[in-house]
Amino acid sequence: MSSNRWPPRAALACVVSGVLCTQVTAQTAPSFQTLLRQAQVSAPRLALGAAETRVAEGQAAQAATRPNPTLGLMVENAAGHGSYKDFDSAETTLTIEQPLELGGKRAARTSAAQADLAAAQARAALGQVDFARDLALAYANAEAAQQRLAIAKDGVDLAQADAKAARLLVDNGKEAQVRAVQAEAGLATARADLAAVQAEAEAGLARLSALAGSSETYVAVAGGLLDAAPALPPPGPTFSPAIAAARAERDAAERRIAVERARRTPDLAVSFGVRQFQSDNSTAAVFGVSVPLPLFDRNRGSVAAATANAQVAQARLAMAQTEQDGDRRAATAQVAAAGQTLEASRQAESAASEAYRLARIGYDAGRLPLSELLAARRDLIAARSRAVETKLARVKAVADLARAQGAIPFGDQP
Template sequence: MPSNRWPLHAALACVASGVLCTSVAAQTAPPFPILLKQAQTSAPCLALGVAETRAAEGLAVQAAARPNPTLGLVVENAAGSGPYKDFGRAETTLSIEQPLELGGKRAARTSAAQADLAAAQARAALGQIDFARDLMLAYANAEAAQQRLAIARDSVDLAQADARAARLLVDNGKEAQVRAVQADAGLATARAELGTAGAEAETALARLSALTGSPERYAAVAGGLLDAVPPPAPPEPAFSPAIAAARAERDAAERRVAVERARRASDLALSFGVRRFQDEDATAAVFGISAPLPLFDRNRGAVAAATANAQAAQARLAMTQAEQDGDRRAAAAQAAAADQTLDASWQAETAAAEAHRLARIGYDAGRLPLSELLAARRDLIAARGRAVDTKLARVKALADLARAQGHVPFGDQP
């Protein structure tokens, strides 16, 4: 695809941004690679991934903690009746009790927490790729809306020129009054389409601002994404963030099965203390050991639920692997198709522009009717719009392909 064909399209975006960007330059979104880097610290969805990872880190630290001992003080044979009405014959016991986790509970719990942390980190990495894709599409939509707005302004200018030419011929008696009415109707339609294009541009810019978490609303974009050429990507990527996240979720689910199985083992509680016999002015050591009897609760339901969740996670991993393969193949096909049609759309736009120029000359010379001129103008505007649509479809296909391959197209370009 010849590179010298795209400056004209970039100029359309500059025309639109020159009208939209009447405020300070800081309100113009920078080129996509720069905006992507700036949004790393302000995008709400990325902050969510960071917070979830920190929460998993805290739970991993907590999972490794041992159970706390219990300090107890018991006073017996006091504040009663008869010889026990006071504390003269009281028995005071000071003890400490330490639970002992058996069955590998702590090791299983720690392993599961580490797996949960790995899953949170994998989800955060996937969130980075998903955010880059969403920002890429939002930026491309805003740039396309800018170009459509520029096309709509050109359409109004062309319609005004057609209306002036029709009015001149009507005033000179060379055309019927109905031709001027038809030209004015075309001008009104072009103005209505300009209003719609302006609203769509405002909407696209508002969505871009919201996605980046920018404190100020963008009034324009610097552009360049629709016409950028991405660096070649490996046809068979060795790493997929979506598959990595699904695999980490599967591993974490399997570790939770081990946690529930370990909970079936009964724990022991060892105690040691000192007892004071007040009436005899003597002390003695107290030893104890206790354990729950697993008569009614063997944690069978929790084990079954964790096993089912692990099976579901394995199924989701298989689904993700299949979906990623299908998405990658579909996006590659769409990107190739967009590249093939991009040159054709440019040729169609060039031909439509030439046809409109010749129709205008023919109409001014009185050799063509007004309907031919109006049709040529509609074809030209439609061809320009199709060119923008084709470039936008190409960017979307590249964004989907990049997500499936685990990288960000244009993200490293200056």
């Protein structure tokens, strides 16, 4: 009968919104790849990575600059008593002082800033891959919730048809009144499930909208990701943005050790000036050199802290390298298992659909009890739900594998 048929995929967006498709087209999330491209300019997470890179660029440019000179003006022997009254015997000195960085401070600072910039760029690249993976999962979850909603709506339709059939048999004296009550209870349960799934679908769409940086909450997704044929990355050694980011962080931490060591060397400050003697209107040159005495502060604590930070960064790199191969192997196994499970779930769904069809025919003919029909309907809904969950698990496995290999999941999809 027509109520047994699975709703066409094009109607799923209408189901989730509860209104005509033409009314929600402008608010429907596009395909995953289109949404991913749009999110490049709207997603807050990607904007954060770009901003952090610009910060590092500015700091790298600043690190290469030299210290500014200091211009000084000093007036001595003025506004006193006797011969020093007013400015008649004043001595005015105009100087310019230039700090000279010693110990390779500027070179070490510039090198460390460039390493920090490389680390920021590596983190941004890792953020792009992580974001694509998270967006794929959010999109797939929203699409799965949309399909669950279609299943729940179909379940209500089937429960209504079953309750109607039970009531008809009761009215004709072929069933006891309790059967109609049981059928109505099943209908009430189906309606409650529909309300819960509706809330879940709305929450999934809200999370997708927030992640993509959409100004409005989507009311549906165009879909296609759950049923997309995954494009698996090629086997063998691949680029890992996680390892690249960890290595860049390690390099930056090691270069900061050189910065702290260079700071142990005191800097010179040389000055040159001209002094004017007001009493005879004569002038003379003034020269000076100053250097701090490193008696108390040799920057030992900062060197020790920088060394420890480099050791922490090295440990994180080792962890990333250790986890990389394990993550890739695990994700590959999950993708293979998800493909096998998906085929089994499809067969189970087909069998459950046929079982319900036969149970309905048998119940209408009076050959099967209502309990058999209700059980067949529950099995059908459960089989359809398992198929959705299996497709969702495959998307997650493919997204995890793509992240482990530094690729964008479902990159060949339109």
